[in-house]
Amino acid sequence: MxxxxxxxxxxxxxxxxxxxxxxxxxxxxxxxxxxxxxxxxxxxxxxxxxxxxxxxxxxxxxxxxxxxxxxxxxxxxxxxxxxxxxxxxxxxxxxxxxxxxxxxxxxxxxxxxxxxxxxxxxxxxxxxxxxxxxxxxxxxxxxxxxxxxxxxxxxxxxxxxxxxxxxxxxxxxxxxxxxxxxxxxxxxxxxxxxxxxxxxxxxxxxxxxxxxxxxxxxxxxxxxxxxxxxxxxxxxxxxxxxxxxxxxxxxxxxxxxxxxxxxxxxxxxxxxxxxxxxxxxxxxxxxxxxxxxxxxxxxxxxxxLPERAPLNDMSKARYLDPTALQLPGLALANAVRETLRIGDLIDAMLSNFLEVLRGGQPALSRELRRLDDEVDALYSAVKLYLARIDQESLSEREKRRWAEIIELAVNLEQAGDLIERMLCKVQDQKTAQRRDFSAHGLEELATLHVQLIANLHLGLAVFVYGDHESARQLLREKRRFRAQERRLAHAHVSRLHHQNLQSIETSSLHLELIAEMKRLNSLFCSSAYAVLEGHDTGALASGARDEASEGVPSSS
Incomplete structure (x- = not known):
């Protein structure tokens, strides 16, 4: 024996x-x-x-x-x-x-x-x-x-x-x-x-x-x-x-x-x-x-073994190949591709949310909640995949990339939760109390919505390519969004002064949605900080002041 x-x-x-x-x-x-x-x-x-x-x-x-x-x-x-x-x-x-x-x-x-x-x-x-x-x-x-x-x-x-x-x-x-x-x-x-x-x-x-x-x-x-x-x-x-x-x-x-x-x-x-x-x-x-x-x-x-038609299940990870974990560079590239899919889901959630604001069908609300569930599933998959990468095998540059990926994945997951929370507020106001936004109020929210999606796309591009000029442009767009948000909030208060009934009925919801969009925008623009860190201290300091004033922890 x-x-x-x-x-x-x-x-x-x-x-x-x-x-x-x-x-x-x-x-x-x-x-x-x-x-x-x-x-x-x-x-x-x-x-x-x-x-x-x-x-x-x-x-x-x-x-x-x-x-x-x-x-x-x-x-x-x-x-x-x-x-x-x-x-x-x-x-x-x-x-x-x-x-x-x-x-x-x-x-x-x-x-x-x-x-x-x-x-x-x-x-x-x-x-x-x-x-x-x-x-x-x-x-x-x-x-x-x-x-x-x-x-x-x-x-x-x-x-x-x-x-x-x-x-x-x-x-x-x-x-x-x-x-x-x-x-x-x-x-x-x-x-x-x-x-x-x-x-x-x-x-x-x-x-x-x-x-x-x-x-x-x-x-x-x-x-x-x-x-x-x-x-x-x-x-x-x-x-x-x-x-x-x-x-x-x-x-x-x-x-x-x-x-x-x-x-x-x-x-x-x-x-x-x-x-x-x-x-x-x-x-x-x-x-x-x-x-x-x-x-x-x-x-x-x-x-x-012919190619199978892809299943319409966005919650299933497509690129997180476990056999690539032995090659950290390839594993990080896979995680980047999967994180971008989370960004695509957030894009779809924002589009559905705008339709809900405009009085869309109840099916859109169910679709939005389903998308949030898929965001959560993909976020968990990316997080667990990154946790399986051997940290000792990563170079300093790969460690920074690892941190950027997990940070963006966390921000996108939080964005999904914010959008779902906004949906609940809209449904409570419009369904339970039968109140609709005024034409001016809906137009203002749609204006912010357009800027929000544009900043999401730019933020994902900055995350992928790491271009310094694009990162500085993203921070400029963030400040522009903040200025627009303030202007629209003041315009709403002005309508209240003129006793606009619809504005009065939806005032609280209107201001809450603007505040939530501001938080979403901060999450989308966070990728600029990782790119500019150590390269553009002026832009970072200005962005940090914006974060502090918004009550959002600075990514820098």
Whole structure:
């Protein structure tokens, strides 16, 4: 029992080391990897080589699959180059398996020692993150040694011999077991290295080992497909195409399995070396042969997974891809796109509110409340998504962007609540008391409404592009709105002086709506402060005075 526990812990350490290397590489070179993979690669060989290189860096074809499916789902990459990258990722995994089977026992303690020193002393720097990668590489090498040591006593156990003796070279059965190895270890690389270790300990024959290796490849394809299950159709097509290529490889090798095993038995290599060499040869030949067919495979996958008509459910997040959380830059971009959708909902709420003021149908009120519920749902989704981003992996610029996104999302959610509160006041006045605004009063509210929507649009543009001149223009529009609000309030009081009955009946509501619109305008204009911070202290000071006079906390 203790021997089995040692083996399981060694395999777990191998998986953990691979995870540390992958996440460390993504934190240090995530932006560069995103740039390299997201550019459309018209030349398939270039995309193929990129897949090899990225997988060699992150130590996992599954990690590469997560990146590529995410980019495809976001529309940053076409399906054809994405499939070419996935073929290259399979070759990259085979190359890393070959490297990790070399005698690197001296390297493990050195990498762990240096990695811990750099990581603990410079945790927030690039050198510290590279130290983290070194720790992961050291753990991978150490785990491989522990697996070999733990597997040795197992070879003497009669029950284990009987268990592996049941694998007699039936390729389909062996491939199924290999796929289960990859699924359990969450890594085809770990499954292949474990298979090589078992072959080196004479627990399994070469034909069985070949079947397990092919199955490990298929298991990685199943993992990628499962991970892409929540993606758009574009992302799932990438994972589906990669899995189909692996299944085609299985079908192609069935007729030549036994002649191939006999030929490899004649080579002067250790059983472990034979398994690793087969893995490299098989993946290289399969992927090179399949590379010219990626365009046809892309068409086939598109036929199998066509685009579905989008559902008219605005409350469901569209861009908050969980697989992008390993790339903070991409995750922040996704959060920006989702926050802009909240802005679109607020725009629709304002339009409906104006129609309610003009005596619109009761259905408009129900629609406005439904939109507010969708705003709340999207706000919660954005907030939770941002909370899942690792703060330690963010640069100073990304931390500022993170704060800007959450601030705008909070402001828009508050704006939705304000609009719904305004609706309740209007309904109480017009429905319960049967009172309507005067023509002049309704015209004044409509005038402020036009300015309010214009400032919402400008505020969203400033948030997206961060243009200083647009931010200063937004603050000018904010002061213009305030001046207009004061003028209209004075005009309303003047109508009261002239004993306008409709104005008298709706006076309290009229002034309350103007005050609420002023608060809405402050929320919409808050994005200017983040852009101008440290660049235009004069504009910020003027804006801060406006905020203080309105009783709204300053965003600066």
């Amino acid at each position: 203790l021997t089995l526990l040692n083996l399981l812990s060694a395999v777990t350490l191998l998986i953990w080391g691979t995870h540390i290397v992958r996440t460390g590489i993504l934190r240090v070179f995530g932006t560069q990897l995103r740039r390299a993979l997201s550019h459309t690669m018209n030349k398939r060989p270039l995309a193929f080589v990129a897949g090899i290189g990225v997988t060699a860096l992150v130590q996992s074809s599954n990690a590469t699959a997560l990146l590529v499916t995410s980019f495809a789902a976001q529309g940053l990459m076409a399906l054809t180059p994405a499939l070419a990258i996935m073929l290259g990722a399979d070759v990259g995994t085979a190359l890393m398996a070959r490297v990790l089977t070399l005698d690197l026992s001296w390297l493990s303690p050195l990498l762990i020692f240096l990695g811990v020193i750099f990581f603990l002393s410079r945790k927030q720097t690039r050198a510290g993150q590279l130290g983290r990668v070194a720790i992961g590489l050291g753990l991978i090498i150490l785990a491989l040694e522990l697996i070999v040591a733990a597997a040795a006593p197992i070879t003497q156990a009669q029950g284990i011999k009987v268990l592996f003796a049941s694998l007699t070279g039936d390729l389909l059965l062996d491939a199924l077991v290999g796929a289960l190895f990859a699924l359990i270890s969450y890594s085809s690389l770990a499954a292949v290295l474990l298979t090589a270790t078992l072959a080196g300990a004479s627990l399994i024959s070469l034909p069985v080992a070949i079947g397990l290796v092919i199955g490990a490849n298929i298991g990685s394809g199943v993992l990628a497909l499962l991970s892409a299950g929540m993606q758009t159709a574009a992302g799932r097509r990438v994972a589906l195409g990669s899995l189909l290529y692996k299944l085609i490889g299985l079908l192609l090798i069935i007729p030549v399995l036994h002649p191939l095993a006999q030929w490899m038995d004649g080579l002067k290599l250790s059983p472990q070396g034979l398994v690793i060499s087969f893995h490299l040869l098989y993946n290289s030949l399969r992927c090179v042969l399949m590379l010219p067919t990626v365009r046809a495979m892309a068409r086939f996958c598109t036929w199998l």
